[in-house]
Amino acid sequence: MEINRRQFIAGLASSGIFTSALLPLAKISNASPATQSSPPAFIAARKDKSGHYSAAVLDDRGSILFSERLNDRGHATTISPNKKLAVVFARRPGRFALVLDLLNLKKRTAFTPPEGHHFFGHGFFSNDGKLLYATENDYENERGIIGIYDAADNFKRVSQIETYGIGPHEALLMSDGTTIAVANGGILTHPDYPRQKLNISTMEPSISYLDARDGKLLSRARLPREFYQLSLRHMAESGDGTLWIGGQYEGSPTDSLSLVASQRPGKQILPISDPKTYIGMNHYIGSVAVNASGTLVATSAPRGNAIALWNSADGTLAKTIQRQDAGGVAGFGESFVISDGSGNLWQEERAIHQNSDYAWDNHLTSL
Template sequence: MVLSRRQFLLQGGAVALSLALPLPSRAAVNGKHASLLAAWQLPTAVYQVGVLSWKNTRLSTPYTIDSAVDLPTRPHGLMHLQGDEYLVIARRPGDWIMRLNIQTGDTARTWQDEDRHLNGHSAVHGDCLFTTETDVLTGQGVLGVRHRETFELLDVWPTQGRDPHEMLVLPGGVLGIDEPFLLVANGGIQTHADMGRTQLNHLPMDSSVVAMHPRTGRVLNQWTLRDSRLSLRHMAVHASGVVGIAMQAHHAVEADQEAAPVLALLDEQGLRPVAESIGVNGYAGDIATTPEGFVISCTKNDSAAQFDLQGKLLNTQQAKAACALASRGGEVWLGHQAGEDKNSFALDNHWLLI
């Protein structure tokens, strides 16, 4: 169902969307108009995806809603496919992929096979669409290899870990690899087919970052951290070739959780945690690049933080339930909860500049 802006406001009543703030940076913040593809949940518990227009304004809610489409369950990853077409992927354990044309509002949905569930992210390379998935029976992580246009499943490749989450398509010459490759973050969390998102934290985690050949699935390299309780989740690549990885800690002891770093950096020298990224309750939501390095949203600590390429903390900003991030040059859009209004609706984890 596609709603016009007027219909959306009439049906939503006096709702207030999460705020978007330009996060301070050493680069200039110009506050230009932006259009963002985002997902959210209404007070009625309905999930939607749509286009937001954002303007630099003193108003508490600087958005207008250009369009909205109802979703069957909670979404997670958003990805540009081609032209006006974008993909929306169900949150893990997910069972649908939706193609959305942001100009016409047309949608087409593909349902997932029962023997694997979707983990919320995708990437395209050549004629293929790749989706991160988990084998329901074995718990092993896999990539679903699909036809880019029809979404027909062509192959399934193991990711050499559990709970694969976000992936990037990187060019040759990055991370010491000569040819283009897929970079996959194995979150490492063990789950069970009959228990949905329930995490079996008493079992060993299997978290890693894996470089894979985009035509054969061959593993080109794999990196791990010493602390096996750090789940590698979301990634962004800087123009320098350094990859920033947002992490979520899963320690049994509260003190260990609080002391856990939530940002790791990957370059030709290897994968290393950022020591200055501790003290945020062990949880980083999204990540984006800035000219200086990276910005991460620390959802459980109600803040966002910027780091340079060496891992030095540059600045922080308080933002309740900080979540979605997008950046362009020196400007960053940070989504977070606006006040305590029970009628407001919640922005989801990710959004895209369009």
């Protein structure tokens, strides 16, 4: 019987969050049938039936090459350009980031944001791999921040820039190498009220474009006022430079609207497809990914048990894959690999791997 990921992962672990970048993560056995001759292909956070969280590095068959215990629930992972390092971020309002050495299959270090900040679960490297950028909540000042960390100096924090919005969730470096796109979800939160949304009636979701060199705001796009409760959260850039965005709707459950949009810098945010396309997706897009050529975009709807594949050139729906509680999706060549809450990995409709002792979390990252 399939187990719903949100039932399986419900609640945060009671163990403490990091208070120092030097505090070690709990250890977990690295035993695996795979060998180092199988190169890493995917990374994802997970939870086992004993309630332990971990980050797992997998080969292209889904076999575990290495895993490391997390003190709390993880969210998304980013990979360095040379594919030597991976950084796994805590789920909001977590305060840890775990750095994995993908060459030696071991933990390298862990670090935290400054006091008064927490991570939103996403980040990215500069093109030269020297800097790591992480979305953060400066919750006392009610503003979004991107923290900048020196990857060559044990991920010491060196600077920060504003996102010009509240609740920056995912941010990415666009293909020009200098423009940062940020999905400001618009939802005000505070760790004293860990999962509460404090400003639903006054949300202002937006997409900000920043200059990575100096943090200057290049442009910002907002949704039409009637869609102000569509929190913009996850993104991917398609092959033609268009940003694809997945939303999480905080309005009435009976409302009908598009949950996926596209946008180019300086232009309006445009809905993808008719609202009827999203019937049954329960107002929630969990992940957005593109294939290697950028011609296909995948969006997951784990609450609706569906993955939608879109043609990036014209925004048409290529196909929908029905998959129970499938949240993670990652490009894998010209296709996609999908992870779900029952421990399964799929290459679209084809099963790759299954281990029901674990539930995969929201995101899957491919190397």
